[in-house]
Amino acid sequence: MYPLPTIIIEIVKVSFAPIKRRVDYLVHYKENVENLKPKVGDLGLRRDVVKQSVEAARRRGEEITGEVQFWLQQVDETEAVAKRFDDGVKENKRCFKGWCPDLSSRYSLGKEAKEKMVDVDGLLTRGNFADVSTPRPCPSFSSLPAGEYEAFESTKSAMEKVIEALKDERINIIGVYGMGGVGKTTLVEQVGKQAKTEKWCDEVVKVTVSQNQDLKKIQGELAEKLGMPLSEENIEVRAGRLLNRLKQEKKIFIILDDLWDRLDLTQVGIPHGGSQTGCKIIMTTRELDVCSTMNCQEKIKVQILSDQDSWNLFKEKAGVAETDELAREVAKECKGLPLAIVTVARALKGKDSHVWKTALRELRTSRPTNIKNVDKDLYSRLELSYSYIESEEAKSCFLFCCLFPEDSDIEVRFVFAVKWW
Incomplete structure (x- = not known):
């Protein structure tokens, strides 16, 4: 048992601390607001640095993280509150000169400014972001522009056959063939959009193969559309990484467009054959023989229009x-x-x-x-x-572009240089 005087002293101590704190809020309200200003200034500088990083990330087409967006919103709100504190101090000065000090307002200003200082310290600590963004995911196949697709009775049968083959669990490789310009690419793109929209699969990826096969380019295009970095130079290493990535998908449709000869799917890194049912391949070609060399289980011809x-x-x-x-x-x-x-x-x-x-x-x-x-x-x-083509300059640009290999990326500066020839 503590003696009575000791108990009284302890009670006074416990009671005195919160009373003193409240008195400090009232007496030192202006000092609290003034102490907050430099911290808010530091926060503004930190905010400007983060915003610069955010703008750079947006120019790269990256997605700003939710954490950064929320932090910037909190900083703006904090600055607005700090300005309100400053306005409150000025208002109390005017009241004091008129002999009408608002004690309640001073107490609130002192208390809120002290508490806001803790919030600002927290924001400054959290504002040291290692990264402000993440790479934006590739556009969904179903969100890409519709292009020139037209629904024709002549091609309806071929489309229905492709859809039926896609839904057949026993079929992994589908060949779509027909003469150049008949609309094979457009047809399989439309099927891909429908597959993604109606959730027949988790993902659809289209890669252009072309006449002169470039395995690295094919692998790079496939990896980019899967949203994965692929910096290795070795073909086999790249293929291994792609294979592991594609096996993670429960159901993915891969469109291999414009095949002129057999493509070694293993070398590319595309799973196929055996018990592999998660990855389905749709390929387009002009030649029926290519469908055979690719072991297509279903060969579908696209006829000319009626x-x-x-x-x-x-x-x-x-x-x-x-x-x-x-x-x-x-x-x-x-x-x-x-x-x-x-x-x-x-x-x-x-x-x-x-x-x-x-x-x-x-x-x-x-x-x-x-x-x-x-x-x-x-x-x-x-x-x-x-x-x-009425313009000679346009004709020159057209002929110049024809000098590049099929499906090449032609820089605009090269095209502009044509007029100086």
Whole structure:
């Protein structure tokens, strides 16, 4: 048992601390506000540094973390509160000169300023971010632009077969073949969008292979669209990393576009065959033989458009009337190839009738000779489109771009240099 005087002393001590603290809030309210100012100034400087990093990250297309965004919001709110404290001190000065000090207001200012100092210290500590952003995820396949897709009765059957094969758990590799310009790429892209939208799979990735296969480029494009860094130089190491990454997906569709020859999927790092059911491959090619060398379990041919589908597409792109017989004859010469139809229609849109007649004559007579892997009908239609480019500078740019390998990234500065030739 403590003696009574000791108990009284302890009670007084315990009671005195909070009383003293409250008195300090009242008496030193102005000092508390003044002490807060430099800390808020330091916080503003820290905020400016973080904002610079944020702007740099946004220019790189990266996504700002939620933690950083919340921190910046708290800093703005803290600065607004600090300004209110300063305004409160000024108001109390005016009241004091008029002999009407607001003790309640002074107490609140002193208390809040003291507490806010703790918050500012916390914000300063948390504001030392190692990273303010994360790489933005690649756009979902279903969110990409729709492009020139048109639904035709002629291609409906092929699309239905591709969808049926995708849903068949026994099929891993699907080959879509047909002549150049018939719309194979557009068809599989549309199927991919539908697959992603309707959740037949978790992810859809499209990679362009092209005539001259470049394994590193194919691996790099695949890795980029999967949102993974791939800095290694060794083909086998890159393939191993891709293989491990793709096996993590429960169900992924990979579109290999424009194959001209057999592609070694193992060398690329794409899982296939055996019990592998999580990864399905859809490939497009001009040749049925390529489908066979790739061991496609389903081979689907994309036919040319019917006469009616051809005319409907041509009429829309050229802006001609249903009764325009000359335009109908030109449309027939496009031989049901969507690429040729769209190209010729746009080239002739708005032109005089004599231009249309000349174009029809050229389409009927123009044929390539000794050009390997070029369809004669498609060639003449593309040739006509080039002939009707009105600007010589545009023609020069077109021919210059043709000097680059297929699917190359051509820097704009090279194209601008053409006019100085």
